[in-house]
Amino acid sequence: MSFDREPPVGETIELTILLAEEGAQGSQDAWRALPFDASAAEGYAPPAIVPSARVAWKGYAFDEQTGVSGWLPLETVGDETLHLSFSGRVAIRLNAPLRPVLVHPANDRPRWWICCSLEEEGYEEPPRIDRILLHTALVVQRDTLSEKIDCDVPEEGEVSLPADTYLSRYGLLRVQVREPDGNWREWREVPDTEAAGPTDRVYSVRLPAEGGAVVAFGDGTRGMRPPGGSGTVRRIHADKTFAEKRFIGRSNGLPMQRFTVYDLACRRREHFLLQVGVPGERAGEWLWEDWLPVENFDRSGPLDRHYTFDPDTCEVRFGNDERGAIPAACDEPNLCLVVCVIGGGERGNIKPNLLTGWVSEEQRAYGVTVTNAGYGYGGAERESVGECIARLQRRWHEPFRAVTDEDFAALAKSTPGLRVARVHVIAGYAPGRADPVPHAVTVVAMPFSRRPTPAPSRGFLQTVARHLDERRLIGTEVHVIAPEYVKVTVHAVIVVEPQFAHETRRIAAVLNELLSPSGSLKSASGWPFGRPVYRGDVFAAISRVDGVAYVQDLWLDGEGRYASKSQGGDVLLPPNGLVYSGEHRIELLSRTQL
Template identity: 85%
Template sequence: MLPKLPLDDRTYESILFEARQGIQRRLPEWTDENAHDPGMTMLELFAWISEMQQFYLSRVPDRNRRKFLELLGESPRQATASAALASFGGIGRTVLLPQGTKLLAEDQTFETAAPTTLRPLAVDRIVTRTEREASDRTASNTQGDVAFYAFGADARAGSRLYVSFDREPPVGEPIELTILLAEDGGHGSLDAWQAMPLTAALAAMPADAGEPHVPPSIVPSARIAWKGYAQDEQTDASGWLPLETVGDETLHLSFSGRVTLKLNAPLRPVLVHPANDRPRWWICCVLEEEGYEEPPRIDRILLHTALVVQRDTLSETIDCDVPEEGEVSLSANTFLSRYGLLRVQVREPDGRWREWREVPDIGAAGPDDRVYAVRMPQEGGAQIVFGDGAHGIRPPGGPGAVRRIHADKTFADKRFIGRSNGLPMQRFNVYDLACRRREHFLLQVGMPGERPGEWLWEDWLPVENFDRSGPLDRHYMFDPDTCEIRFGNDERGAIPPACDEANLCLVVCVLGGGERGNIKPGLLSGWVSEEQRAYGVSVTNAGYGYGGAESESVSDCIARLQQRWLEPYRAVTDEDYAALAKATPGLRVARVHVIAGYAPGRSDPVPHAVTVVAMPFSRQPTPKPSKGFLQTVARHLDDRRLIGTEVHVIAPEYIRVTVHAVIVVEPQFAHETRRIAAVLNELLSPSGSLKSAAGWPFGRPVYRGDVFAALSRIGGVAYVQELWLDGEGRYAAKSQGGDVLLPPNGLVYSGEHRIELLSRTQL
């Protein structure tokens, strides 16, 4: 008996029954449904064919499904490593942390994504000042549990955010402030750190943290300027002078991110109210041009932060360019180059790599010696020096001519995973190396050189399968789940040459990845290196780790692609324009309305024009988009519109609607005017409420019948005795029946409703 498979549980009988049920609906003139009818025979035949097709489709193995995915240019995603924001404290002297500095979160290893410089400087006080008030926000920033407005709840031009330091910052050195906005701040970061990758943070993240990220093109809604109270060298007077903004990942405090400032003149101590106890070294952020859809609320302002990725690099390679002339001295500044083991290889004309030998003194080498010397600077990784032709051979010049291979000291005995016997379909198991991605597990295959002790190495590349590999392709398969390595059979993939010694060597090995790396705040607390632990610097993570995910199954990949298939990429219909505008990267678009055949400022219909009305998320009663907001949406749609389509993005036109009503209620409800006004506020809302997220429809008139029905449904209301509406705003009008008419891009919001309640006993 053939096994039942779960793809489709319909049987022959159920398929035939569904077909017979459709006869009366599609062909009512077909009245003979007996077995002798030729039509019934055809239905039975097609029902049998459908059942057989379902059975064969259910038997398609994952290997075939992967091939189908390859035809679409897709494959299941590999495991990704999480990222977190590390914050350093207790800095007594300047410390240079190389890229790949290893930190501990319980038993998980995290590494810094870029070199980091820690200077003895700390945030002392934080003050916000508007036209109405000045407030000291230091306690909120220190505890990190109460967010505060950077420029007040209204974010008016001229408002300021002051930050002081505990000592004078050095001139010419960058000051990096990491500003974390609250969850509903800016354009809506889901997590205090999760919004940082909108700009340079995610663009700089390594490939193992996710797919390549392209920062969205966003026009800031407002404009800020950074200043410092410094001494003007030309006039020898002190005042608020502009600071050089080296980088601004926050896009003028629209997102969480890092702001890098540079002092061109020394700061001078000054008193800033209400921090009047002593003069301090202050910088300030001035809101020069207002326009935030949602005023920025700051959760924390931090110094000395770094992006860290959950991974443990046991071996890495760095390909170095060699100048055609002059001394050859190659430097690197990574964690393994400073604290790990070093091997040096030089590229041969045939593409192979020859391993050179380290000597203590390059001056004692002969003219034919393939050697190098190592220098260890006080700060930085190992520096390798080659000969000049008289003392040691000079390596050939060119890009990527020299390769540095750095390995962790604990990984020295694990680099060589075995030797090839020259037979096809060789397999090797590496059980104790939990690599989660194929590109983090790179091999070299070696063979002895001409001289005793010399080796020549060839790079081999990982592939998902050998289907496209030829007999000369140096490919291998690595399964991250089983940690098994497989080689080809000399028809599909080359065979590694046989050797009496271990000639399979790992040159890149990176561990880590998965959901477990999404750590909680405060879990990052230790250093791996004893040398770095001696600095006395503390470390923690200010927020959650994010982005870690397990490898994707074939079924999950197919489901993801099916969902993506439903998402529009090109704007053709009105629904496409609405979906694309609402999904504008970097913006929180609350509502979208599409008006086809309409162009602003033109009275006649324009067939090739499309106008999109965009409303941002905001806690204001009438959310108004800025010019930058509308330009960002317009750019996003312009890249996806059809040729010849004229796209306009405009703001909603708000109409204030006030309800005047005399309502007869039951005696016990005679004083509940606020409850009835709350119902009207919810009904006449542009952004909806907790009960109804839709809000009032764009351009729909406010009919007296709508308001009458809403009031009549309120508990305790007997009937509505009198009702009339008032509408205020541009393009607002009233019909003869007393309804408020709206323009096509119009939205309503509630005015001060005038409600008079009469008890039934008073009538």
């Protein structure tokens, strides 16, 4: 890959590499090739996958040690692709200045080049790159109308709290400081704290050229200093259009109060967080209490500041002073949203190139274009209790512990991050031991691949073994090995009808499909593991071909480390053996020639 201008030294270059998957139509499914489900909940740890191959990123730069220019290694800051095994982002840093050079076919003028080189081969399926993109970001489809950021305050020194989010740049700001009783007091914004007194609860805001607003407090002499500690200052940022909607009502102090917010369709309870306000000692001051959303009031006591929010009806309910506390009565609206995020669900799964505009005028003023490169994915609606029970019933039949041979096979085939085509379990067998081992289980794993003999890499086998080792019973010895391939070549003399005297390729195609380890790329069927190739199987397959009168003569050849032949001419396979076709030699005789 080349650049038309020299990238500065120390610059981090982020590339988004999209791989095309088998069966993908165009590039719409390239985002699916991720090492784990990207729609999983936040905090989900991706599975530990050992890469099958190893690549290195290099740049054409000047080597100060040798005094010549050449391809020098670049620092890999991050690699979500696991050496081009999955789609993801790669971040590389330039540690030396690149040198322009002419590279065919882009030899119209010198350019600055970086490349990816294969250092250690082993791909089960060589990566097929669909697209390479620059300047990308992973985003979540949601509309954040209000957010809160809890900030830590140092015990000594200047108190300056930065934040860099969209709403911190373009939204409204409120600042609260936690009181000793746990409530929050809202402080007042002033142009400068220099004119404030030591008891004035004020702050000032700086707007740097890059980044969001920076909140600065006084030093205790010119403006009060907030107390030090973890999370003692809260920044609340709200969209400018949300200023009138954040107050959902006022409490009348009665039990079982209900409020409906029809125009705030939040999909999740944690995206709808409330505070209840109480007027302070001074005019215009407020003290705010944090209230927590709960599923219901079954476990709520009379002092618990709980409320329920139903995303379907958009209704907020409070307790009755026995099951949940009652918000303090107030003559002014005192129920305020501090977190409100709407959107999500299946409606977020949009088509490519539909997100092409910026929200605010300030963003559009930069003149930078934007588009969504791929399909949205991972959106899901809330499920009902009945749907949840049905899903649990289906999951109940999925193995999560390896006990039986079927459990080992199912778990190995569902190893996260791998495309396992076929699995065979050999109980009581350990590689390298002649005698049976009762406590041993050997799993033969074959990956998906276009190659005629799909061979797993060492990393592939290690990943499957690690997945099974975490789920085996104590005392069970688990081994994961590769298939042992045996090439089978058919020699046959076949008598056919006169009009089929030149159909050798059609019969060879039938034999290739019969003697295949995987059948086809879209099917996991294939020759059974370890099953001998009987001459009768081949006789039957040829006899079913249209135009074949009978098989006059047939014999088989088998080539492989552990292949052998029986006295009857059948090809014998080891327990982990699979067959693939050689160059079959077919001789066709017309019935009219006999």
